[in-house]
Amino acid sequence: MKLSGSTRITLRAVALLYLFGLLVVPIVIILFRTFENGIGAFIQSISTPAAISALNLSLLIVAIVVPVNVVFGIVTALALVRGRFPGRGLVQAVVDLPFAVSPIVVGVSLILLWGANGWFGGLESLGFKVIFGLPGMVIATLFVTLPFVVREVEPVLHEIGEEQEQAAATLGASRWQTFWLITLPAIRWGLTYGVVLTVARSLGEFGAVIMVSSGFPGVSQTLTLLVHSRYIDDHNTFGAYSAATLLMGIALITLLLMTLLDRKRSTT
Amino acid sequence: MSDTTTATGGRGTTVPSPPVPPTRKKVARVTGAVGPLGIGIATLWLSIIVVLPLAALTVASFGDGIGGFVDAITSPVAVASLRVTVVVSVVVAVINVIMGTLIAWVLVRDEFPGKRAVNALIDLPFALPTIVASIVLLSLYGPESPIGVHLNATQPGLIVALAFVTLPFVVRSVQPVLIEVDREVEEAAASLGADNVTIFRRVVLPTLTPAIISGAGLAFARAIGEYGSVVLIGGNIPRETQVASQYIQQQIEIDRPAAAAAVSVALLAIAFVTLFALRVFASRGQRREEQAE
Numbered sequence: 001m002k003l004s005g006s007t008r009i010t011l012r013a014v015a016l017l018y019l020f021g022l023l024v025v026p027i028v029i030i031l032f033r034t035f036e037n038g039i040g041a042f043i044q045s046i047s048t049p050a051a052i053s054a055l056n057l058s059l060l061i062v063a064i065v066v067p068v069n070v071v072f073g074i075v076t077a078l079a080l081v082r083g084r085f086p087g088r089g090l091v092q093a094v095v096d097l098p099f100a101v102s103p104i105v106v107g108v109s110l111i112l113l114w115g116a117n118g119w120f121g122g123l124e125s126l127g128f129k130v131i132f133g134l135p136g137m138v139i140a141t142l143f144v145t146l147p148f149v150v151r152e153v154e155p156v157l158h159e160i161g162e163e164q165e166q167a168a169a170t171l172g173a174s175r176w177q178t179f180w181l182i183t184l185p186a187i188r189w190g191l192t193y194g195v196v197l198t199v200a201r202s203l204g205e206f207g208a209v210i211m212v213s214s215g216f217p218g219v220s221q222t223l224t225l226l227v228h229s230r231y232i233d234d235h236n237t238f239g240a241y242s243a244a245t246l247l248m249g250i251a252l253i254t255l256l257l258m259t260l261l262d263r264k265r266s267t268t
Numbered sequence: 269m270s271d272t273t274t275a276t277g278g279r280g281t282t283v284p285s286p287p288v289p290p291t292r293k294k295v296a297r298v299t300g301a302v303g304p305l306g307i308g309i310a311t312l313w314l315s316i317i318v319v320l321p322l323a324a325l326t327v328a329s330f331g332d333g334i335g336g337f338v339d340a341i342t343s344p345v346a347v348a349s350l351r352v353t354v355v356v357s358v359v360v361a362v363i364n365v366i367m368g369t370l371i372a373w374v375l376v377r378d379e380f381p382g383k384r385a386v387n388a389l390i391d392l393p394f395a396l397p398t399i400v401a402s403i404v405l406l407s408l409y410g411p412e413s414p415i416g417v418h419l420n421a422t423q424p425g426l427i428v429a430l431a432f433v434t435l436p437f438v439v440r441s442v443q444p445v446l447i448e449v450d451r452e453v454e455e456a457a458a459s460l461g462a463d464n465v466t467i468f469r470r471v472v473l474p475t476l477t478p479a480i481i482s483g484a485g486l487a488f489a490r491a492i493g494e495y496g497s498v499v500l501i502g503g504n505i506p507r508e509t510q511v512a513s514q515y516i517q518q519q520i521e522i523d524r525p526a527a528a529a530a531v532s533v534a535l536l537a538i539a540f541v542t543l544f545a546l547r548v549f550a551s552r553g554q555r556r557e558e559q560a561e
Contacts, residue, residue: 001454011370011378012380019371022432026405026407027404078310079307083307091314097318100539100543102492102493102513102536103495104516105325105516105536108516108529109532110321113324143318146314206397206399207499224397224399227403231500237412247397251392255388258395
């Protein structure tokens with residue numbers, strides 16, 4: 001199908017205009033507003049005690065969620081690929097569930113399970129506070145990031161097959177040796193990609209976390225909650241823009257890593 | 269989801285191993301490197317993180333009986349929020365069908381300087397946190413708009429926010445299909461005298477339709493559950509711009525967990541039906557393709 005020059009340019013213009021109006025111009029304005037008073041004002045705004053504590057909390061959640069997801073994600077992927085057990089199809093469907101659930105619904109579900117009046121409400125009377133505490137935010141983040149590691153590692157495990165692992169086992173390697181020396185090196189790029197996705201989503205999650213956080217500045221605010229409260233509660237638009245720019249910077253690094261890893265994954 | 273289908277597709281080709289006396293070694297091999305313990309851990313993990321919360325949600329939604337559930341999801345404000353959610357999400361899906369296909373077309377068939385940068389830009393909405401999407405759009409379409417467009421607390425505002433976060437779905441599902449398309453058929457049609465509109469309608473569009481529908485379906489499923497991207501720009505006005513997720517959040521705030529759970533279940537049901545329909549549609553398309561071969 002050969003388009004005339006004018007049609008082609010019209011289509012191109014429409015596509016680019018749409019992308020400019022939706023993505024480029026708004027982002028440029030945010031960056032302009034953030035830096036119009038100089039870089040000093042930006043740095044000051046993201047180094048207030050509340051902002052530092054929000055960054056720390058976000059990083060703490062990432063530091064807990066990533067190792068947990070890596071361990072359980074690999075076990076789940078191995079079980080799904082290598083295991084033959086009744087209900088495997090059901091487990092497959094459950095792994096995809098978090099993608100279909102609204103973040104707010106995640107929050108409500110966790111409140112109804114772990115909250116004071118929930119099924120596990122007894123924990124709270126024992127002094128283990130989940131909802132409105134750090135554990136709640138961690139569990140909420142675990143829920144929304146659960147599929148990433150599993151879904152990135154699974155296809156790689158399929159592809160490498162079991163021959164090498166069986167050969168190692170025949171040569172007398174223990175299960176741990178086989179895993180560390182054969183399986184883990186083979187899945188490393190898929191796993192890394194899954195981890196990058198997990199980190200990005202953990203730092204960016206908002207809906208599920210705001211439902212289970214008490215939201216006190218300097219105590220239980222993550223970076224995304226800080227953006228929200230600065231804009232809504234403090235009417236500090238500049239502060240919100242600065243925090244958003246910080247998050248955007250992190251997101252851009254993630255995107256860059258994803259592109260690089262994607263190339264690495266397809267070549268090895 | 270496509271991963272799942274290919275995963276199960278690959279399973280069928282495994283040759284069953286010859287019967288061996290059931291020794292300890294054999295058991296280890298059948299369940300691979302994980303063993304029954306691994307399967308147990310995986311199931312327990314998924315149950316605690318995913319299944320139990322959703323089970324608690326479902327049970328709580330019927331906390332006041334079936335009547336209570338029906339009352340909760342048929343209260344006028346709840347119905348209005350669900351209607352706004354679905355209507356706005358349908359509009360967003362349609363916008364994505366048109367603009368997503370067009371953008372994919374331009375990225376595949378057109379050549380211009382900076383095309384690679386534009387291509388990289390498409391993934392940005394998936395990488396950006398939703399609350400950042402919200403505030404980014406407010407800077408252009410909000411109260412301090414430099415171009416004088418105020419979409420704050422309007423339904424068009426919701427549509428812009430949701431179009432932002434769902435942009436990659438259709439583009440990224442159509443693009444690979446368009447790259448693979450056999451262009452000889454188009455050339456043959458052109459040599460037989462078909463004009464561009466006819467070629468697009470009769471040759472190109474039928475090949476792209478499955479990808480467009482799957483992208484639009486995923487965009488719709490994502491849009492109905494969105495919260496972060498609409499929370500700042502939407503305005504949360506009951507019966508006008510309040511979407512279902514905002515209504516649910518409000519019910520939790522005024523301590524009506526049963527109502528929140530009921531509307532959550534309704535929202536989940538819409539998402540599941542959409543995704544299930546997509547899966548049925550995809551597998552039917554696949555079967556038709558296999559028959560054609």
